[in-house]
Amino acid sequence: MSASSQKVALVTGAARGIGLAVAKHFLADGFGVALLDIEGDLLAKSVSELGRPDSTLALPCDVADANAVAAAFAEIERRFGRLDALVNNAGVAVFAPLMETSNADWSRVLAVNLTGPFLCAKAAVPLMRNRGGGAIVNITSISGLRASTLRSAYGTSKAGLAHLTKQLAVELAEFGIRVNGVAPGPVDTAMAKAVHSPAIRADYHDAIPLNRYGLEEELAEAVFFLCSDRASYVTGQVLAVDGGFDAAGIGLPTLRGARRNG
Template sequence: MAPAASERVAVITGAARGIGLASARWFLARGWRVVVLDKDAPTLVAAAAELERESPHRSMAQHCDVSDPAQVNALVAKVEAAWGRIDALVNNAGVAVFKPLVATSFEEWRYVMATNLDGAFLCSQACVPLLRRQGGAIVNIASISGLRASTLRVAYGTSKAALIHFTKQQAVELAGLGIRCNVIAPGPVETAMAKQVHTAEIRADYHAAIPLARYGSEEEIAAGIGFLCSPEASYVTGQVLAVDGGFDAAGVGLPTLRRDFSDL
């Protein structure tokens, strides 16, 4: 069934779990329809079943590797045939390899770039013809690692820094088509992956370094994404929104000094 004229459609990549799935729920709760994409087919099937139970007949799940131009183009053609419009694109799909520069193979480097950067380029390019019909928004999901360097992130951090500049390039070029483009840079977030790979020591380090002294939630990132796609952000384009508890603002600020200040 085609959506009513007032029903907006959001396409979200990497939406089988985590921030992508939380974003799908944000849009659905506000009357949007959503297209959820992921290359992890089993997890996507489970997520699609959850969304269908929660919001019947308002979501479409599609297996798609965003680094493959043919798959991306086929996906957009399916969305156009089914719903005839795209109002928001959330380029959330991302992968990571955490190794030192000298230990990162070219294959690993390309694996990260292909999804994190090429995927955003391909999806944006494919969705522009539908986005421009009524005006729309693109939100790219970078990382605090794209704003500040850290250990073991030569491929991941570089891909996210490039994505931030790509967003600015998009904003300048697509404004004339009625498409706004912004980027979210999440700090540490309570995702399933973080829970698996962040040791107690790493979590303590993050809590000490972040002014709000905690990880963010997937829902808090989704709220930022939703805002940038909404009419309330109609004059916002080309911007980087760090949803990070103050992590980037603190820079190299010493946690001990912040603790001492909090006692005043």
């Protein structure tokens, strides 16, 4: 299929949450969008609800499976003939103490969160290079920038992805391909609402200068900016979209309390 003039984005982990919000943002800006997710039934439902069959493509796929990734990119080329933006959002999390993190859990988290973006980036390069460039955005995490408990696998995978972002930015610049990362802090996703108790939410609010969780749409705005021509001279960066969480040191809750009581 010959490439059309419509720009095309691929978003992985797009059946829900941040990925789906990013896909909606691309659609609203006139992109054709391939939505990829391992949860085939949920993906089909989400894509159907978008109501844009002419501009969307559902791709059930495990990003850690090299053969499945190759098949997915072949389908993108067949359907759209081009790729302008790749958002590596698919990820899994295992939150457990080191001694309760199984070898299988470690391997799976690294396979999805780090190998998956590696495989997708490799597959994207030919499609982008042939048209003079493109943009890749990797969704890392605040857990890749600062350590926390229970995240030996997850935090390490995201730190690795942050460095892979820089490696790819340096190497792919000659092809006109920019590579950046977005590191979300706590975000009000369905998953967060299910696993974050009121006490955990209160702790996060205390530790975040903006005193709230982020919204999926706020993450989508940052991702879209980095994929757009407005960020044409930005590459090799990891942008924390975290309400100031990474910037804050100790003492914030106490200082807040002093202000309230003063």
